[in-house]
Amino acid sequence: MASIKRYPWISHFLGSPTGYVVHLQKGTVRHQGVGQAFWYRPVNSVLSEVPVDDQELPTLFHAITRDHQDVSVQANVTYRFIDPVAVSARLDFALQPAGPGAGPAPATGKEQVATIIGQLCQSHAIDQITTTTLAQALERGVSQLRTVLTEALRADTRLASTGIEILGVQVLAVRPESDVERALQTPVREQLQAEADRAVYERRAVAVERERTISENEMASQIELATRREHLVAQEGANARRDAEEKAAAGLIQAQAAAERQGINATAEANQIRLVGEAAAAREAATMEVYAGMEQATLLALALREAAGSLPSIGNLTITPDLLSGALAGLFQNPASRVVPAAGNATASGATGRSGI
Structure with a gap:
């Protein structure tokens, strides 16, 4: 911004790099x-x-x-201002402040330019918007207005004659009233809320599906464990049954072996007893054959000897007359007829002798 130093009857002006100064005297x-930098007289x-x-x-x-x-x-x-001299001649960009009592300061050049451009923009924008509906204005109004305003301002003769060049126009927003805007936003908000709810429901469904999968896996694991436990x-049980069968088979084999062993022992014992009996019978038979050819007195003597060997010790012996008479009667009988009775008498005498003891 330019600076002015004031002195009595004279002033000094020092311009800025962005300000085009026009000094009229x-x-x-x-x-x-x-x-620019120069001295001037404020009065003229x-x-x-x-x-x-x-x-x-x-x-x-x-x-x-x-x-x-x-x-x-x-x-x-x-x-921007491309012809500062023409602008200074058409618009008020004076640096001289109004003196005391001069009334309110007139509009400056920037305010005048803002009014001119603002009215032109509003006029052309209204002409364009009145031909479109609200939906079209909200959908394509920004680009259409930018094109229309740029072409209209650049082609305006008043701006060109004043020395103003339009570099560009940016339409920042085309918005309806707040109530209408909220009403228009409601379907989109509802759709977004529905999408959010759907996402929540899908997430819950996925969570439920995952929980179901986990439960099925746990149930399958439990079934698998139960199946393995059953097996x-x-x-x-099969091992215990096989063990019992093996033990029973071993016990049966042992019992059969014991029975066979007992049978073999019994057979051997029976054979032994039979052989001993046969031997004893053969000995008795041989003895009887020997005794058959012996005399009665000899048999009596042998019987007495055997009886004496099996009898307990005798302290005294009593011989009755009957025993003596019988023995003497037997001595005088025929040898052929006294063999068997002699054995019987020996037995009787032996019995009598034992009874008399």
């Missing part, structure tokens, strides 16, 4: 350009400083669509 241009001089850098002008206005809906348009216009119990 008695209606004649004495100095002009960017970054007029200074105007026109910015030559790019200017940004935000604007906001309302329009009615074809279906009678109010929309607000927010735009931003970029412009183990069956195998243990």
